[in-house]
Amino acid sequence: MKSILLFAISLFLFSPFCFTQTVWPGDVNNNGIVNEVDLLYLGFAFNATGSSRINATSEWAGQEITTVWEGAFPNDLNFAFADCNGDGKVDIADAQVIEANLNLTHDDVPFIKDEILDASPEVDPEFYFSEDEITGIPGEQAEILISLGDNDKILEDILGVSFTIKLDTTYFEKNSSQFELDDVTWITPFSDKATDLILENPEQGIIKVAITKTDQKPVSGAGFIGTVSFVLIEDIIDLLAPTDTVTLQIDSVTVVKGDLTKVPVAGSSIIVDIEGRSTSTYNPILDKIKFYPNPNNGWVLLQTNEVPIEKVELVNTLGQTIYQKPLSKNNFHSLDLNHIPEGSYWLRMITEYGVKSTPIQKYN
Ligand SMILES: [Ca+2]
Ligand SMILES: [Ca+2]
Incomplete structure (x- = not known):
C-alpha cells in the first residue's frame, strides 16, 4: 500500500x-x-x-x-x-x-560552481599567446594573437569555448584592453552559424570571452582565435621594481564537446617586455630556483639549489600581498597554500641576489 x-x-x-x-x-x-x-x-x-x-x-x-x-x-x-x-x-x-544579467546570482538551486578542469600544457591542448615574446611601448597600443590548440594537439568535436583574459590594471590602461574574435576561426568557419560574447570589465582588467556554434555541428581543429590589444600605462617604467614582471594571462578555460562534456585545456601567460626598461639588474642565478607543481592545489615545493630564499610572498592580481613566510636556509621548502582561494597569483621569492617573481595558479 x-x-x-x-x-x-x-x-x-x-x-x-x-x-x-x-x-x-x-x-x-x-x-x-x-x-x-x-x-x-x-x-x-x-x-x-x-x-x-x-x-x-x-x-x-x-x-x-x-x-x-x-x-x-x-x-x-x-x-x-x-x-x-x-x-x-x-x-x-x-x-x-x-x-x-552577467554575474547575477540566485539561490533557487544550491549554487554549483562551473567546474574548470585541471589541465597541464605538457599533455593537454593549450590556450596560448601565438608569439614567444611581445614588446610594449609605454602609452602605445600593442596586440598579440591568441590560439587554441596546435597541430600536435588538435581539439576534436568542439561545440564551444570560454576563457578569461587578465591584465593587471596597475600596469595596463583601463578601457584600452580588448579582445577581438577573428571573423573566421577553426571553431567558427561560418560566422552565421556561431555566436559569441565578449564581456569586458575594465575596472578589474578582466575580459571574459565565450564562443559557441549555434548549428549543433561540432568541429575539430586548432589555431588562431583572435587578438588581444592593450596599452601599457605611460609611466610604467617608474612604477616597476627591477625584478617586477608584467604579464598577460589566459585562464578559466572551458572547452565543450558536442555533448557538453568538458575537455581539459591549459591556460597560459606571457611576459610583456617593456621598451626602454633596463633588464640588466636581473641576476640569472635566480633561474636556479625551482618550484612545482604549477598549477597547484594547495601544496608548492621549492628547491633553492643554493640560492637561499629569505622570504616568499604571494601577491594577488590586485597587487596585495596575501601570504608571506620567512624561510630557513634549507634546500627544500614546502608551502601550504590550502587556505588561499582559487585563482592567479604572483609568487615572489626574495633572495640576496634579488627577487624572482613568477605567476602561479591555485586550484581547490
Ligand atoms: Ca549558469
Ligand atoms: Ca528566446
Whole structure:
C-alpha cells in the first residue's frame, strides 16, 4: 500500500501536467549564476522552440515554466531554461540576456560552481599567446594573437569555448584592453552559424570571452582565435621594481564537446617586455630556483639549489600581498597554500641576489 502511494505521489510530482520549475533569465545551466559558460549551453539548445513563458521578462526575476519543452540538456535540464527572454525560441536575443544579467546570482538551486578542469600544457591542448615574446611601448597600443590548440594537439568535436583574459590594471590602461574574435576561426568557419560574447570589465582588467556554434555541428581543429590589444600605462617604467614582471594571462578555460562534456585545456601567460626598461639588474642565478607543481592545489615545493630564499610572498592580481613566510636556509621548502582561494597569483621569492617573481595558479 505504501509503495502504491509513493508511486502515485511520484507520478504526480513528475507528471508534465504539474511541471513547475523556475527559470532565472540568463542562467541557462541553472547553477545559480549567469556567466560565460551559460553561452555554451545556449549553443547546445540554439534554435529550439517551445511554449513561451506567461508574463515573460528578461529582468532578473525567477519565472515559472508551466509547460516543458521537448528538448533537454544531457543532464536532463529542460531546454526551456535556455529561453532567457521567454519568447518560445532560443536565439541570439537570449545571448543578449546573458550579457545583460552577467554575474547575477540566485539561490533557487544550491549554487554549483562551473567546474574548470585541471589541465597541464605538457599533455593537454593549450590556450596560448601565438608569439614567444611581445614588446610594449609605454602609452602605445600593442596586440598579440591568441590560439587554441596546435597541430600536435588538435581539439576534436568542439561545440564551444570560454576563457578569461587578465591584465593587471596597475600596469595596463583601463578601457584600452580588448579582445577581438577573428571573423573566421577553426571553431567558427561560418560566422552565421556561431555566436559569441565578449564581456569586458575594465575596472578589474578582466575580459571574459565565450564562443559557441549555434548549428549543433561540432568541429575539430586548432589555431588562431583572435587578438588581444592593450596599452601599457605611460609611466610604467617608474612604477616597476627591477625584478617586477608584467604579464598577460589566459585562464578559466572551458572547452565543450558536442555533448557538453568538458575537455581539459591549459591556460597560459606571457611576459610583456617593456621598451626602454633596463633588464640588466636581473641576476640569472635566480633561474636556479625551482618550484612545482604549477598549477597547484594547495601544496608548492621549492628547491633553492643554493640560492637561499629569505622570504616568499604571494601577491594577488590586485597587487596585495596575501601570504608571506620567512624561510630557513634549507634546500627544500614546502608551502601550504590550502587556505588561499582559487585563482592567479604572483609568487615572489626574495633572495640576496634579488627577487624572482613568477605567476602561479591555485586550484581547490
Ligand atoms: Ca549558469
Ligand atoms: Ca528566446
